[in-house]
Amino acid sequence: MSIERVAIIGLGLLGGSIGLAIAKHAPGIVTTGYDADPATREAARKRKLAGTVFDNAAEAVGNADLVILCVPVGAMGFAAEAIRDALPEGAIISDVGSSKQSVSDTLRAALPDQCVIPAHPVAGTEQSGPEAGFPELFEHRWCILTPPAGAPEDAVEKLGAFWTNLGSNVELMDAEHHDLVLAVTSHIPHLIAYTIVGTASDLEDVTRSEVIKYSAGGFRDFTRIAASDPTMWRDVFLSNKDAVLEMLGRFTEDLTALQRAIRRGDGDALHDLFTKTRAIRRSIIEQGQDDARPDFGRSDH
Ligand SMILES: NC(=O)c1ccc[n+]([C@@H]2O[C@H](COP(=O)([O-])OP(=O)(O)OC[C@H]3O[C@@H](n4cnc5c(N)ncnc54)[C@H](O)[C@@H]3O)[C@@H](O)[C@H]2O)c1
Numbered sequence: 001m002s003i004e005r006v007a008i009i010g011l012g013l014l015g016g017s018i019g020l021a022i023a024k025h026a027p028g029i030v031t032t033g034y035d036a037d038p039a040t041r042e043a044a045r046k047r048k049l050a051g052t053v054f055d056n057a058a059e060a061v062g063n064a065d066l067v068i069l070c071v072p073v074g075a076m077g078f079a080a081e082a083i084r085d086a087l088p089e090g091a092i093i094s095d096v097g098s099s100k101q102s103v104s105d106t107l108r109a110a111l112p113d114q115c116v117i118p119a120h121p122v123a124g125t126e127q128s129g130p131e132a133g134f135p136e137l138f139e140h141r142w143c144i145l146t147p148p149a150g151a152p153e154d155a156v157e158k159l160g161a162f163w164t165n166l167g168s169n170v171e172l173m174d175a176e177h178h179d180l181v182l183a184v185t186s187h188i189p190h191l192i193a194y195t196i197v198g199t200a201s202d203l204e205d206v207t208r209s210e211v212i213k214y215s216a217g218g219f220r221d222f223t224r225i226a227a228s229d230p231t232m233w234r235d236v237f238l239s240n241k242d243a244v245l246e247m248l249g250r251f252t253e254d255l256t257a258l259q260r261a262i263r264r265g266d267g268d269a270l271h272d273l274f275t276k277t278r279a280i281r282r283s284i285i286e287q288g289q290d291d292a293r294p295d296f297g298r299s300d301h
């Protein structure tokens with residue numbers, strides 16, 4: 001039997017988008033929701049992010065066959081503890097956290113008798129909170145499931161079918177590998193954006209107003225990413241520490257090589273690298289994963 005009752009814990013960008021996507025793509029599924037923040041619960045009721053928004057987590061999950069934790073990675077353990085004693089037998093517990101190994105360990109330790117299948121929809125924006133969600137967020141985006149060894153196949157299939165229903169392309173991956181891949185494709189790009197925007201705003205001989213006034217093109221793109229939620233990203237870097245530090249080491253070596261090429265006037269080295277990176281951008285566009293996709297929910301469009 002497919003999923004019929006979904007409880008969403010955390011009604012910000014991801015949780016709200018899941019509720020709205022279910023209403024759009026699978027209106028037969030009954031949704032319940034809970035958020036720790038009373039103001040968010042109120043906003044969620046107004047926006048109908050879930051069919052019923054409860055004032056406590058236990059009530060929200062009491063009847064669910066799928067519970068999705070949509071809270072910052074560092075809050076997953078607290079969210080799991082709050083629902084532990086209220087979970088119906090046989091319910092699948094999943095999440096949307098941006099890092100997977102530590103979340104998987106935390107959820108399985110907190111809910112040892114439950115079927116835990118972590119997941120990561122690789123879809124988001126720099127916005128957060130209950131006003132930020134939109135139903136198309138997951139369409140044509142990857143959702144990576146990281147089932148632990150021995151996870152029941154029918155539960156993995158059900159969860160995969162749920163995400164396919166919301167418009168996602170589903171892929172299975174080992175949690176550790178997920179964390180390494182996402183460190184390069186998502187976490188370090190965010191770290192670089194936070195750094196460059198921070199560096200520019202700290203420069204003593206460039207005024208803040210000049211940074212804002214002349215933030216054309218490249219810098220402006222970085223400022224969008226650097227506007228992402230501080231709590232979420234603090235937790236991502238702390239939870240994916242090993243993979244991020246390993247990839248950061250490689251990145252630093254490559255940056256040093258570029259620094260040397262510039263110092264030595266080695267134009268060929270610069271040209272070769274820029275040719276290679278241009279080809280990567282072009283293959284992303286050819287695969288239809290480019291920015292031409294409508295930028296639903298983005299504030300600067
Ligand atoms: N923002 C993105 O682009 C993106 C993309 C993919 C995955 N994710 C992951 O999704 C998760 C949620 O991110 P978001 O962008 O929706 O954040 P958000 O800040 O918009 O929403 C998180 C919500 O969780 C609530 N919350 C915090 N602790 C709670 C608890 N113990 N119980 C119940 N509610 C609690 C907060 O009040 C908030 O409303 C994170 O783990 C993040 O890593 C985010």
Ligand SMILES: O=C(O)C(=O)C[C@]1(C(=O)O)C=C[C@@H](O)C=C1
Pocket residue numbers: 097098121122123124125126185186187225228
């Ligand atoms: O598009 C953006 O603004 C995002 O940052 C989304 C993004 C990403 O890096 O691609 C951010 C974090 C996630 O866990 C998944 C998606």
